[in-house]
Amino acid sequence: MALFIVRRVLMIVPILLGLLLLAFGMLRLAPGDPAAAIAGDNATPEQIAAIREDLGLDRHVIVQFADYAWNAAQGDFGVSAYSNRAVGLDIAQRLPATLELTFAALAIAAVGGIVIGALSGAWYNSTFDHFVRVVTVLGLATASFWFAIMLQLVFALDLGLLPLRGRLPAGMEVPPDITGFLLIDSLIAGRLDAFGATLSHLALPAITIAFGGLATVARFTRSSVIEAMHSEYAAYETAVGYPRRRVLFPFALKNALVTPVTQVGLLFGAFVSNAVAVEAVFDWPGLGSYLVQAIFAADYTAVLAVTLVIGFVYGVVNIVVDVVHGLLDPRVAERM
């Protein structure tokens, strides 16, 4: 098993190198002269030339790439035109917000999806089951940014139930930054007010993002529950006279729970993608809204650095998922 984990972790190295090459290539492809962009509106040609030299743009491409890769490995992605400071710093400040949102959405999708899926699997072909199927299919077909706006319209504007935007009320003091996850930090600081506020601010964006994934999890859970219910064991138990529910929960659900785990990697990717536009809608101060602002500022350095970082995080999540899957199901580990 240890060997499996090491091998799985090492597999990410060539992928990261490839990603760096891809990002570097795109950076070179980007229109405009980065030196001119940094120099600003009033620069003389001499100033631009000096900046080119500073940036090392006059060196051989391979040297530049090595430099880019070496710096990126240390978290140095260059200076953002959007914030006028190190992109790495901006990303470090915003990554926790995105992760907190994504994990909250994953939790909602997993719990909601398993519950809904199990119920509709247990009573499949019931009205409830049909209703759930329609909703889950809709979840996969909904543009998340549009759904976000609709939720804002209903829950924040019409009903006034939930906050419209942001991560905390503007006037509230932020709990000391320990993990970067406000839900955890507020508990560490014993700040129940901040905890509650974080939760209410999380609700709409996390639900928006979870909506599509909920469908996926529910579908998988439903079908494995149905499969389990049709298994000989379940048939035997029912025949012996155990009520359906008693059969379902200990046996079918246990089997059904393994499936969503294998989906977490994929869901994480989908959720991070959805987070981009959803964060922009909800003013969530994470990587997604940073990416959107960087697009409007034509800040290629930042855009590509965000791409790299998301690729890295995605890779790590997938490793964790594979390892967990391997632990749950040793055959997976053997196959690698």
Place this chain on the structure above:
Amino acid sequence: MRMLTGAAVAAALAMLPVAAAADTDEIVWGDTLPSGLDPHVVYDVPMQFYMLNVYDGLYRYIGNPPELTPWLAESHEVSEDGLQWTFTLKDGVTFHDGSPLTADDVVYSFQRLLTMGRGPSGAFLPVLAPEGVEKVDDLTVSFTLSQAYAPFLAAIPLVAIVNQDAVEANVVEDDWGSGWLTSNGAGSGAYIPDAQTYIPQEKLDLAINPDHFWGWDDNADPIEIVRAYPVQETSTRVLALINGDIDATDSYLPTDQVERVEAAEGVGVASDESMRIMIIRMNNRRAPFDNENFRKCVSHAFDYEAFIEIVLGGFPERNAGPLPGNLWGAPDDLEPYGYDLEAAAEYCDAARGEGAELDRPLEIHIQSALEQTTQAAEILQAGMAAVGVTVELVASTWPTLTSAAGSVETTPDMWVHWVSTYFVDPENWIGQMYDTTFAGTWKASSWYADARVDELLQAARAETDRDVRTGYYEEASRIIVEDAADIWIYNTVQLRGLSDRLEGYSFSPVGSGGELRWMSVTD
């Protein structure tokens, strides 16, 4: 079903302890933050807000129309030939860290700006070298210009005075401390930024500086804490204002949202005539825009009235030329181009007769983040289609467009932007927009070239008598408008949504009313 329950629980949790946050001396300012906090690097409109509150300059614009008021300076003197400027500083001014603000800091600030060559340095570099700034004594600074430059004093408020010791302590290599200053403050202004809270363009807390040199006698109950929390989306921003999440929006409320704010309780809209002209640039050196008749055709094909009266709710004032109509130097009798498709068709025919090639689709570049640029472009597109010319929109961004303005080849056929007030002098508009010496900068991106206009604008720059300068600018304006160099649309009326609890809001075209030291809150 589950989702709803979850949301309700979360809402209930949120209700519990949040209410404690309300405090009378605290406001949330929802306008945009600058793209970095170094006032010698960043030169955009939000920076004016930051500079006015965190930094001080030698002079400052106050009120509307803006009046140039001695600020850190006690007074100044100019030599007869207009080359030698001497400023005397007020005594006893201190920075936020308590150290005194002296002539050394002033010299350092100007030299830092001029050597880095970024931010607002463009207004000074043609006439002032770093060596031209010298300390005379602890409270006296002299500037030696290489040639007479009338707008010099008008541009002085652009330069924030930074704390030399604080910045120099954070210099890395030869960056002039910029890496540090871009997320920290080193000023003496009425508010002290809390660098701990800073997330670029997301949030920054400002706390009052009780020791500000101007004193607080003129504001008995100033705001103690200002949380600058920009809200990105217009509709969200307006709702946040109505909900009471923020106390002020930006100053460019779309007119459709104005009605909503005015209908809502506890909030209102401050509307103030500014000096900010909207303009569609034409690349005068690229065919067919090198043809005067064609430019006139385009000038007549834009439905100014519908745009101003309907889309913009009639707030802004039609502006006939390159100078804001409410600034000296703008001729009163200038006749604006009107929407007249017949005239447009005639001019286009005339252009064709002169060999202008009008068959290729012409490009108009918009700024995706600014919806009004899109609408204006679409309206022009419809007008041009009516006279048989195809116009295509190209989505772009401010940084892309300003760097494209560097050469004739890369400058788009047309693009849409505004020229805001950075300093209150015709030089800020017509001077930097149509004098060929500025070719290659975004302000001069129409690549207009006229020997007489160059002569007038240069003469106006060197002349100190305002009456004489007025004459020069009026003549230059007439020539430029007659040549239809660009399409000038309107002079902005700035619309800012404000909470009723905010008092003392006073607008100035510089900083758009964001100077916090005059404001207070009631409850």
Place this chain on the structure above:
Amino acid sequence: MLILRKFLRDIPAVLGLAIVALAILIAFFGDPLIVDGAQAVIPDLRSRLQPPSWEHPFGTDNLGRDIFTRVVMGTGGALTVSTTVVAAAMAIGVPLGLIAGYTNGFASEAVMRVTDVFLAVPQLILAIALAQVLGRGLEAAVVALAATYWPFFTRTVYAETRRVRTLLFVEALEGLGAKRLRILAMHVLPNVAAPIIVRATIGMGFIILTSAVLGFLGVGATPPDPDWGLAISEGRNYMPGAWWMTTFPGLAILALVLGFNLLGDGMRDLVDPRLRRSR
């Protein structure tokens, strides 16, 4: 025609087919049968921001254009973009997958490693970055989407080709001296076609969603294109007053993507009966 009968029994799949067919009809004949397409781009400022009515069933937008007309005219755009992207992604991804799946050695390895790199970042993120770098506009968005979507086909085709290759008849053909290209085109491809078609159908819906996000973020279609994603983004500034500006284009996306998803699900059931409908 057992397959056809089986398909017709699957009500959701038939519904999906109906939606897709309707969308195609609208794309081809919407102008002039339903609306006057020219009106989709001509501003009529005097009737701007009008709520839904008989005259304007979906209301009018910020420049007074009829939103119903624009939604109808946007259908063609959505289908064109997704068809182009999926076709281009297939053109790149399928041959690569065939080669990588059929051969062993360096080429196969290289193709799959490059595929891994592209799949290492969520597609939307990579597409945003690429579209941004390529410059704005619909063309850039289409290129960016195609350039980031092909690996999905490569993956699918690779796995299927591996499976088919181990089947006996391919080895027999090779033993008979058949040319590789011929084996690939005549024998392998038909056997892997079904999963490709399923992937392409679901991909159509997926690309419509993704390109809508690009339009929403301003790196896709350019005004006055009646693109749905762009329309939602334009409508945001007029929320919640003019809710119709965002609501109807969003519903259009929902309907069309739903159509492709239902159709794709149905086809997957036909192709691979082992998989239950519920997946």
